[in-house]
Amino acid sequence: MMKKYRINFKQAMVTMLVAAAGFSGCKKSLDVNINPNNPSGTEATLLLPPTEAAISQVIGNSFQVFGNIWAQYWTQNPSSSQYRSIDQYAPVSTDFNRPWFNIYSVALINADLIIKSTEPNIENVKGIAYVMKAYSFQVATDAFGDVPVAQALQPSVFLSPKYDAQKVVYDSIFSYINKAVPLLNKANVISPGSQDLIFQGDMQKWIAFANTLELRAFLRLSKADPAGAQAGIKALYAANAAFLTEDATITYTGTGGNENPFYNEATSPTLGKTQNVVASSTVVNAFAKNNDPRLAKFYALLIDKVSPADSVESIPQGSFLTQYGKHVSPPSALVGGKADDPASATAPVKLISAAESYFLQAEAVARGWASGDVADLYTKGIQASFAATGAGDPATYIATAPDGLPALTAAASVNDKVKAIITQKYYAMCGFQGFEAWTEWRRTGYPTFFVTSAGSVIGAGKMPLRMLYPNSEITSNANYPGTVPIYTPVWWAGM
Amino acid sequence: MDSYSDRRELISPKYNFVPLDESDAGLWGPQTNNGSYEVDQYNVNEVVHDLMLTATHDFGKDFHTSLLLGNNIRERSTTANLTSTNTSGGLIQQGWYNLENSNGPIDIITDNITTQRLVGFYADLNLSYKDYLFLEGTLRNDRSSTLPVNNYSYFYPSVSGSFVFSELLKNSGIADFLSYGKLRSSFAQVGSDTNPYELLTYYGRATISGSFGNTTFPFGNVPGLQVGSTLGNATLKPEQTTSFEMGTELAFFQSRLTVDFSYYVNDSKNQILSVPIPNSTGYGFNTVNAGEIQNKGIELSLSGTPVKTNNLQWDLFGTFTKNHSDVLSLLNGISQLTIGGLNGMSIVAAKGMPYGEFYSVTNQTDAQGRTIVDKTTGQPLATTTAKYLGSYEPKFQASLGTTFKYDGFALSVLFDAKHGGVFYSETKSLTDFTGTGIETGGPRFGQPFPNSVYLDANGKSVPNTTVPYSVYNYYTSVIGNTPGMNIIDASYIKLRSAAISYTFNKTQLRNLPFGALTIGVFGNNLFLWTPKSNVYSDPEENASGAGNEQGFEFSANPSVRNYGINLKVSF
Secondary structure (H helix, E strand, C coil), X not given: CHHHHHHHHHHHHHHHHHHHHHHHHHHHHCCCCCCCCCCCCCCHHHHHHHHHHHHHHHHHHHHXXXXXXXXXXXXXXXXXXXXXXXXXXXXXXXXXHXXXXXXXXXXXXXXXXXXXXXCCCCHHHHHHHHHHHHHHHHHHHHHHCCECCCCCCCCCCCCCCCCECHHHHHHHHHHHHHHHHHHHHCCCCCCCHHHCCCCCCCHHHHHHHHHHHHHHHHHHCCCCCHHHHHHHHHHHHHCCCCCCCCCECCCCCCCCCCCCHHHHHHCCCCCCCCCCEEEEHHHHHHHHHCCCXXXXXXXXXXXXXXXXXXXXXXXXXXXXXXXXXXXXXCECHHHCCCCCCHHHHHCCCCCECHHHHHHHHHHHHHCCCCCCCHHHHHHHHHHHHHHHHCCCCCHXXXXXXXXXXXXXXXXXXXXXXXXXHHHHHHHHCCCCCHHHHHHHHHHHCCCCCCCCCCCCCCCCCXXXXXXXXXXXXXXXXXXXXXCCCCCCCCCXXXX | CEXXXXXXXXXXXXXXXXXXXXXXXXXCCCEEECCEEXXXXXXXXXXXXXXXXXXXXXXXXXEEEEEEEEEEEEEEEEEEEEEECCCCCCECCCCCCXXXXXXXXXXXXXXXXXXXXXEEEEEEEEEEECCCEXXXXXXXXXXXXXXXXXXXXXXXXXXXXXXXXXXXXXXXXXXXXXXXXXXXXXXXXXXXXXXXXXCCCCEXXXXXXXXXXXXXXXXXXXXXXXXXCEECCCCCCCEEEEEEEEEEEEEECCCCEEEEEEEEEEEEECXXXXXXXXXXXXXXXXXXXXXXXXXXXEEEEEEEEEXXXXXXXXXXXXXXXXXXXXXXXXXXXXXXXXXXXXXXXXXEEXXXXXXXXXXXXXXXXXXXXXXXXXXCCCCECECCXXXXXXXXXXXXXXXXXXXXXXXXXXXEEEEEXXXXXXXXXXXXXXXXXXXXXXXXXXXXXCCECCCEEEECCCCCEEECCCCEXXXXXXXXXXXXXXXXXXXXXXXXXXXXXEEEEEECCCCCCCCCCCCEEEEEEEEEEEEEECCCCCCCCCCCCCCCCCCCCCCEECXXXXXXXXXXXXXXEEC
């Protein structure tokens, strides 16, 4: 008995020593959970380019396709099928997962992290972040209607953000712009420089962008809240606001991964340079009626071996099922729409364009909410569009086209003046700003020559007036407000 | 020590083909692909150290004890390096597959190393009395590097016992009837840690993705970072599963009939999951402790030998299992967590429902189950919010098998069944979309949607016999919004295997050099019977293997039936 215990004691001692050694090294050796692959914090200026690139990816790619098809600039090519469901007015909720993610989980969250950053002297960068926040929320609400804003972007508090009424979202947009302007005006702080992909840190241009965005947002409320819009615009002009005189866009290049987003997607291995979009006769006929030289700039001419003139061939909106075999003109490389042309890689994504800026100002004057010369602003808008498309001297067009200056001069009522302005703005945004064109049509009902897509499956008389909430929200948000059909107008719509 | 290393290359050719027939040049343009080349390098290293001390002691000749003390240290480190040629630029020169041939900046897909360590101490005590009473207890403490520093240590005990009561009865008359009987019971807790680096939210190089392409950084010379879409959780707790089981094994009539029955309750607390959250929070996933999930059920197996003579034996055996899972509670007053999903169909853990309930939008139906359609287009209307559609969990599973042996012949057959539960069929979704599915057949024009109604001005159902719907539009666009229509009954009965063999006896092998020889034919997965509603696929096909997303059939290859001949020889 005794012998057994002695051996056990020796063994026990050895065990104790080993265990003690193990224990003391314990805490330190377990401290290996610091991630060597990714940082847990970063500088605010490094978050700025992805914010700008993300909202450009949405405006320049996903919403560009929806917008250009629903604004009847483009239609589905009969010999391919990628965007058929859009022309049929029957998108599915999963189609909107990616743009919603890019708006909220890339553009907005990174802008918000910049704003919340405690780094010193970055007021200019914060100002740009506020402008991007306002712009992105406007895109979201114009597309989807009611969207989360008060409870959004705060996962530690709100894991199921409630949706706010569109009016509340617009109030937030204005408050973000108001916060942005003093920050943009601050001098002697760090300039983002080349980290700002849009204006390279030029604060005057950002202030002009903020003012133009504010003007656009107030005019958007022209039907829903005319009194508020009028007051807001009056205040904007009273502060001597300067507006944009050049396009706000990222400069894309031919390098892989830095190209125009729509072209980048069209040339991806999945789509393999298939030409999925072609000219819609809705806009082509309108251009032709006005002898508009921009027609040949927005679309690629088909070389016609039969008659001597090269021409833009188009098909009626949504008629892909009955037009199989027809050769139709694709959009040009200028707007990034020609899949097999590498020049499409450098097409701009215009967050706001110069032409648009002039037409917004013209509309404000036409409504009597600002002072200025309507005809002059209208002409400047057309000239800016001609310059952007390289279509030559606009003088003849302005003077003689039925939808040119004659339309404005003949307009007696405010509505007719607005009709002329919005119609010209529509022509200027062809291919470049499909989402904004569709949005302005929803607000004003202009231009009046839209048709119902021949492929529509949602019933006669119904048009797409909003986008569907993404499937990711349906299945993960406990406060999901319920799906709204695409033919239900949003709050500010005049339809 | 365990080390694993793996290098993979993925190659896609660069090509540019022009149509031979130029007259259709406008329709069929050149077919081009920029090509790509990717190199993936994976390494996993595990070093495990085990130190164990055992001591045994007998008290008298009937009472045995043994004690085991142990220390276990485990370190696991992994590296992953995935690099490819530029995603949109592809290759510069055809046929040369090397990262130097990248047309544009090289795309670094992943550059990742992880390290995790676990230190554990445990003790195991075994007691036995004579040959029929056994008791075991264990206690373990683990400390993990992957949990928060102030909460990385967790204890878990277990105790189990068994009583072979037939030993006490072996000299009584009952032994002829009950040849073996055992009662057993156990209670065990197991704790678990998680993967490294889940406590904080991290930033990474920005990549802005469209549906098929992306904008990458650096953009020219401009660098960009974005916050990662998975939120970390600095208050993560260790997982803990508590299991209770009791059961019995019985053998009757000299083991001509045996019964094995057990009842169990398993409670999983604080399962560590990465769950999808609404993107309007600014993030895609949250790392959470999931709450409390309970699984309880029974397992029963019976086997018997009804006939046993000198040269004929007939065995019959069967099993029956029933498991029911229930989400008892979730953290922080949440009532539902999404745990996975694909293509618009998601799987959720909702309080009060089985774990893994399908949740998505589906066709609206009235109180009598008839589909509600739009009065003008005749197309079914989709629900405005997602609905619960059932779970993969079956009502029960059972198997039945039998073997006959006569002289050298042996015949065995095994059936297997599952009743209840549903699964998501991507095969149905694809065959619907392409128009090859059986329900897209039949007359395609002028038909109203089967068993449908529309609502009148007062909201009452009016049977729809007159408003036709476009079958083409329904299956190519409308149904895309209602993934709930792809949920199918997962019940089945399978003839899992059948085999016939003949074993030669010694006299037959007398003049041959073999010691033993058996030949036979066999077949596996021979027949599958599914309910009428499932004409699509085998309900056992599962896209994600053993994981949280059970019941997703995502168009994998159909299961196969196989037959063969086997020959067993010994010399």
